[in-house]
Amino acid sequence: MTHVVSDLAARSKWSVLKDIEVAEVSPASHPIQAELVVPGSKSLTNRALIMAALAHGESELSGILKSDDSYWCIQTLKELGVEVKITGDTAKVYGMGGNWPVKQAEVYIGAAGTTARFLPGALAAAKGGNWVIRASKRMSERPMHPLITALQQLGASIRYLEKEGYLPIEIRGEGLKGGEVHISGSTSSQFISGLLIASALAENPVTICITDHIVQHAYVKMTIDLLEQFGIHVDHDDSLTMMRVKPQSYHARRLQLEADASTAGYFFALAALTNGRVRITNLSYQTRQPDIQLVDVFERMGCRVTRGNGFIELEGVQQLKGGFDISMKEMSDQTLTLAAVAPFADGPIAIHDVAHIRHHECDRISAIVQLLTQMGIRVEERKDGLTVYPGQPKAAELFAYDDHRVAMSLALIGAKVPGIRILDPGCVSKTCPQYFNELEKLGLQVKLEKKATS
Ligand SMILES: O=C(O)C1=C[C@@H](OP(=O)(O)O)[C@@H](O)[C@H](O)C1
Numbered sequence: 001m002t003h004v005v006s007d008l009a010a011r012s013k014w015s016v017l018k019d020i021e022v023a024e025v026s027p028a029s030h031p032i033q034a035e036l037v038v039p040g041s042k043s044l045t046n047r048a049l050i051m052a053a054l055a056h057g058e059s060e061l062s063g064i065l066k067s068d069d070s071y072w073c074i075q076t077l078k079e080l081g082v083e084v085k086i087t088g089d090t091a092k093v094y095g096m097g098g099n100w101p102v103k104q105a106e107v108y109i110g111a112a113g114t115t116a117r118f119l120p121g122a123l124a125a126a127k128g129g130n131w132v133i134r135a136s137k138r139m140s141e142r143p144m145h146p147l148i149t150a151l152q153q154l155g156a157s158i159r160y161l162e163k164e165g166y167l168p169i170e171i172r173g174e175g176l177k178g179g180e181v182h183i184s185g186s187t188s189s190q191f192i193s194g195l196l197i198a199s200a201l202a203e204n205p206v207t208i209c210i211t212d213h214i215v216q217h218a219y220v221k222m223t224i225d226l227l228e229q230f231g232i233h234v235d236h237d238d239s240l241t242m243m244r245v246k247p248q249s250y251h252a253r254r255l256q257l258e259a260d261a262s263t264a265g266y267f268f269a270l271a272a273l274t275n276g277r278v279r280i281t282n283l284s285y286q287t288r289q290p291d292i293q294l295v296d297v298f299e300r301m302g303c304r305v306t307r308g309n310g311f312i313e314l315e316g317v318q319q320l321k322g323g324f325d326i327s328m329k330e331m332s333d334q335t336l337t338l339a340a341v342a343p344f345a346d347g348p349i350a351i352h353d354v355a356h357i358r359h360h361e362c363d364r365i366s367a368i369v370q371l372l373t374q375m376g377i378r379v380e381e382r383k384d385g386l387t388v389y390p391g392q393p394k395a396a397e398l399f400a401y402d403d404h405r406v407a408m409s410l411a412l413i414g415a416k417v418p419g420i421r422i423l424d425p426g427c428v429s430k431t432c433p434q435y436f437n438e439l440e441k442l443g444l445q446v447k448l449e450k451k452a453t454s
């Protein structure tokens with residue numbers, strides 16, 4: 001996997017560190033103590049942008065995330081003829097009710113799984129138009145097949161332009177007839193969210209039946225909740241094995257988006273690792289975002305968690321407890337965070353049920369196994385996870401695999417070990433462009449080294 005080369009074309013105008021080759025992270029001189037506000041949720045931002053584009057009239061979304069994923073989503077909507085105005089962290093979206101004013105376009109969505117899986121159905125449901133969706137190199141290797149097949153069964157006209165099952169694709173806006181589809185949820189919950197977003201625009205009711213289980217099913221619940229806010233009702237059972245959507249219209253809304261619980265996870269980890277204390281002041285435990293449950297894992301490892309009214313605080317501990325097995329299926333974006341913290345626990349930590357993260361921004365299981373091994377940590381790799389043993393990581397020069405979560409997790413080790421050198425740290429801009437800046441503000445030593453100019 002080390003042959004991966006970062007795809008710099010996917011870095012947007014909202015990314016920083018474009019000219020930085022290495023970020024060297026070393027510990028702070030004191031435990032991390034901080035009150036922090038984290039940026040908006042990537043998942044809510046890209047959902048709300050696309051839903052607002054499908055609504056009639058002006059929606060106002062406050063607290064959006066400004067990162068590569070949302071930049072390319074906004075850019076794509078604009079190229080399709082939807083007006084989007086950004087002021088600070090507020091987006092005004094002038095939705096066209098499912099009609100896309102630009103009838104022929106080739107759009108580039110960057111590396112975002114959300115846009116890749118939410119947009120095809122929204123385009124296919126339109127009457128009239130012919131569009132091509134292109135993506136980053138990695139996003140063009142991530143699975144699309146189950147979603148596209150299900151949309152085709154509902155009547156969508158979509159064809160693969162290069163490799164069967166992958167982006168780029170061409171979509172003709174010929175509408176969706178509706179009907180019943182059967183789909184697996186075991187590779188990505190985003191397929192189900194993408195189907196739900198398109199379903200209300202079909203001519204007849206849509207029934208979605210899940211043939212197995214949904215990984216990270218909370219993201220589907222998040223989609224259902226947000227659809228409800230935009231005026232679309234989804235009938236479903238508790239376990240989300242069957243969902244039904246009748247033809248309905250999206251209504252423009254004014255919404256305040258939540259902070260990103262996945263980003264918050266790295267700051268909680270810093271408190272856990274340094275016996276410090278971090279309070280996130282714009283996020284509460286009562287969120288649909290599954291990654292908030294990382295605090296439960298840290299609690300199990302001996303940390304103290306206060307689940308406040310509108311805030312969450314985590315207080316670290318002298319020695320983190322290990323010696324347990326855990327399924328991270330429902331919050332698998334935090335697998336790497338836990339794997340980076342695990343060497344500092346007093347017993348091994350075995351992470352299970354995350355085979356699907358091999359299809360994320362990189363093969364995350366292989367990547368973290370390689371990187372921890374490089375630092376001298378004993379790790380065992382399984383198809384669906386890994387076991388990390390206690391140890392003292394050695395300083396090393398580490399490639400971030402063009403994966404924001406790899407880079408952010410490696411930096412956590414730098415809070416304990418001097419000289420953790422992260423190659424191409426700029427990949428954090430997929431969801432958190434200011435990450436290294438924030439670490440520095442918290443007291444960590446961050447040395448940025450520029451690329452040599454030829
Ligand atoms: O719907 C969403 O916003 C997301 C769903 C999850 O993806 P998968 O279900 O593909 O694992 C998660 O990993 C991703 O970061 C965001």
Ligand SMILES: C=C(OP(=O)(O)O)C(=O)O
Pocket residue numbers: 111112113114333360361405431
């Ligand atoms: C898997 C992730 O992103 P995406 O939305 O591209 O799937 C992630 O952010 O960890």
